[in-house]
Amino acid sequence: MDIHPDSSPALDPDLCRRARLARDPRFDGEFFLAVKTTGIYCRPICPARQPAEKNVSYYRLASQAAEAGYRPCLRCRPESAPGSPAWEGTSTTVKRAVRLIDAGALSEGRVADLAARLGIGERYLRKLFQQELGVSPQAVALNQRLLFAKKLLAETALPLTEVAFAAGFGSVRRFNSAVKTHFGLTPGDLRGSKTQVPEAGIRLQLQYRPPYDWPGVVDFLAHHAVDGVEAVSGDRYHRHFRTAAGTGAVAIRPLPGKHALELTLQLADNSQLMGLVGQLRRMFDLDANPAEIATRLQGDPVLAPLSERSPGARSPGHWSLYESAVRAIVGQQVSTAAARTVLSRLARACARGAIVTFPAAADVAALPDEHFPMPGRRRETLRTLCRQFAGREEELDLDTLAALTGVGPWTVGMVAVRGAGDPDVFPAGDLGLERTWAALPGSNGRLNDAAQRWRPWRSYAANLLWRSYTP
Template identity: 50%
Template sequence: MELDHEACYRAISTRDARFDGRIFIAVRTTRIYCRPICPARTPKRENVTFFATASAAQEAGYRPCLRCRPESSPDLGAWRGTSNTVSRALTLIGEGALDGEAVDALAERLGIGERQLRRLFRQHLGASPIAVAQTRRVLFAKQLIVETTMPMAEVALAAGFNSIRRFNATFQILYQRPPRELRRSKLIDGEQTGAEGITLKLPYAPPYDWDAMIDFLGARAIRGIEAVDNRWRYRRSIALDGAQGVISVEPDDREPALRVSIRFPQVSALSGIVRRVRRIFDLSADPLAIRDDL
């Protein structure tokens, strides 16, 4: 995917929030990639490379910035709408398709050849299917580490790592430190398991019409399953694979994000629950594209 280097550099020079989630800046001298709104000093023009996805940046050998936290950027890939096959593949990857099977098995499920699938991913995402799956696992794990007090073993399981050893090794390679050191000091004391409940921030690209969304959901709420509290909080019960839990969603009062609280006994289901919440609240919507079409 071709990116306009000059336009991208102007965006990071002004920390233009409209580009957040659309591009990632990689600094050759530090081997770190950032969001365009990163508060760090703007690097020299000749030292930067731009990528359309975090997966492409990581596959190129760059590690995520600890200041701007790429895992907190809106999920606004510029490739959206260009390939239905890529969209279907990403849905399957999000459901764990590459956690225990090879790329050729994923391609077979999509009805195309492995080479064609790799070509489409390279064309639209700038990265291989394996790199995309790995980046998603790492960034979700990083979010759980920073925003919750879940034990590391549960973080690894929730993010789709097959073993705690692989989880630790991946973070050591990517962040050059063990995952526990990434947890903020204020969260270290008093671990809370995922089954006891966690709260995560799910970012979006503003503007976001919370009132319209909550009115829409409230008018269609299923009695006994869903509820809307004073147009501020959405609650519902969930059931997956025989297990039951509850979620609640409300707007964050400081950042362009929704706060989702999840109480569910199976931590391995957390990523899927988060993905469904994002879909229900349309958090990957591109407001600029919507404005242009309207």
């Protein structure tokens, strides 16, 4: 048994051994095991025959196993594992870099561009990756593209050329070569002989660790849905969105009998597919570890009843950090229903044709005053944000948002939870949280003081309190 030297110190070999022997699903995505005798790496829940411990190496990231020369298992499909959590000891810069790579930052851009977005030099970024992960940024990106391509081959009927570009490869030749090198099989061999019927749109399974509180997630989405842009019908969420290539549509619903959501996408340009899947995983909080979160929150006597009533509670978000920022500014000091009305009005005023999407920054900035039914200061805050990030909404970050006039701690906190997916933020001064806390049996003291007990899962605690809020 080996522990990869660049893995997190928190990766306990004895715990990994017991978890894989038990095939404990709570550890799915927490680590990967590689088998020296077969040259394959697996998830800890793999149904294959258990290897001898002396032949096993443990890795925190799938990309580390791939860099060491191991191929992904064709049975447990490591590309379907829930995303690994943030690992102890890894710098915020590397964590943010990996998140950007997951969102497709290296599919079209260079490492130098990624480093510039992080505010550091390219050489220093490469050094950080080697020191903390033992692999290069390109290796992480390549492994991500390969695993996503494998997922597309297994779950869709997309032609091989479309799979190549959807997975972020610049050419079919590079795609074929990379697949052959890393999997030992051609793309056609990976797809196999099974018959797949082409259909309108793309269907994919988005796996998660169970349990998953779908009623809580869909209730949040319905409560915040912008009329004309989003809709919740039964157990299905649907929305339109706009990309540089045109409009698209997404629908998500639970997949019966599986620990997964079914994603259906209508997309003008499949090369953006991988980034959108990562975006939706964050929005639906599919990479959370519900067992670990529940252990912390159910240990609090006040929160325990709320947590027990909502097994698998998640911290759902909005489509993007930019969208979350617009929603939060519009929602300052007004009800959710009132904010939805304003947002729907803005969306329709900015619509380009019959399909309504969430308004782009440039379109909002160009609207005359009568389209902003809000106080003048709030209108100018919103306009300033939209002018500054017109055409580059994806570059907005929390620090820049916090520096805007008219943006306070509550707004930044809401965007951190809903737009950035931060698991440990408690929006200060939120009226709903304060009222719910005051009404709970056994609550005493200041809410912000109590919230310190819930770290590092304060965002989940906030969601439990919001779910219990009755105006």
